[in-house]
Amino acid sequence: MTPITEVEGRRIPLSNLEKVLYPATGTTKGELLHYCASVAGALLAHLHNRPVSFLRFPDGPAGQHFFTKNPPPGTPSWVKIAEVPRSAGQVARQVVVDDLATLMWAANLVVEFHTPQWQADAPARADRLVLDLDPGAPASVVECCAVARWLRGRLAADGLHAYAKTSGSKGLHLLSPLEPTPSEQVSAYAKTLAREAEAALPELVTHKMAKALRPGKVFIDFSQNAAAKTTATPYTVRAKERPTVSAPVSWQEVESCAAPADLTFLIGDIGPRLERDGDLLGPLVDLDRAGRLP
Structure with a gap:
């Protein structure tokens, strides 16, 4: 029953x-x-x-x-x-x-x-930017953290606040709260950032999806800003071998990450993290933190 x-x-x-x-x-x-x-x-x-x-x-x-x-x-x-x-x-x-x-x-x-990066009553008007950092073996989330640090500084130069979460798989997601902006404009801006990152970190970054270009590099997937695309929601459990979670992480954790295990979180880890840190992605839903694209 x-x-x-x-x-x-x-x-x-x-x-x-x-x-x-x-x-x-x-x-x-x-x-x-x-x-x-x-x-x-x-x-x-x-x-x-x-x-x-x-x-x-x-x-x-x-x-x-x-x-x-x-x-x-x-x-x-x-x-x-x-x-x-x-x-x-x-x-x-x-x-x-x-x-x-x-x-x-x-x-x-x-x-x-x-x-998606937009709300139901404002389709295709994104209130957040997302950059999906996807490592190609032998690169791992450690390399993603290096790329994330560069992107954080680049976003800050444009007046945008960046927040990080694990994908719950191998990579890292960077998110930035925005004043509602047409998704196509956010996509274009994200693509520009990915290209700039590749130019600045050519040994580490590719902005192209081609599998042949990805071994040992971090692919910056900017396409999830398109209105029709979606991203794993913060705190969702993933369909991976273990019950890993797409978990918000602090910039201190990003900076100190030395091995993939440092940023791997299972369902039992999240309650204590919330008790200790609160929701590290809380600023994403704070209108005062929302930035404007340059």
Whole structure:
């Protein structure tokens, strides 16, 4: 029998709580749901008013993965849905995770949360810039940190504040809060930054996606600023071998990173980090920190 829990007055069936999703750590689905509930304050702040894309992995990271932007079959009637413009004048419908009940319903589907750089009521007007630093082996997050330090200074020169989080995979994401700006302008600016970084750090950086150019270098993926693209939401758990989290990190941690393990965080690490540091990406939702593109 599927247990039913009540969250904020909503009845939510939670299934297969004992199922081991991550054999490498023995992490169960119940533990994954507990994690989402325990970090809900921080996670919901970054999901707020953004249409969500789900990467579902119901049988764990080794099972089938499927990416969905449409509301999944069986979505309850009380879940908030946003209408999102698509190309050729079409409109799509996507879930917005704005409360704890919706978060727990979605977490029960076993998902990574991915969100665009704009809010549901202002499509294609980005309120944040993202630079995805993706290392090509043998480069690792250590090299990403070196690139991130250069980019932080470059953004500061344009009056923009930069904040970092792990991707939850191999790399690092840099984010900068913006006054709402057309996504295409943000994309163009991000591409310029990536090219400048490559010119300044040619041994370390490529701004081109070609696999042949990437061994030992950090690819700066600026394309996630495009209105149609999404990025892993802060605090989401990833469908990797272990339950790694896309975790905010301090600049002190970026500067002192000497090995990938220094910036690898599992679900059990996040609660204590939030208690100690608060939400290190809190400034992303602070309008006073929002910058303007030059």
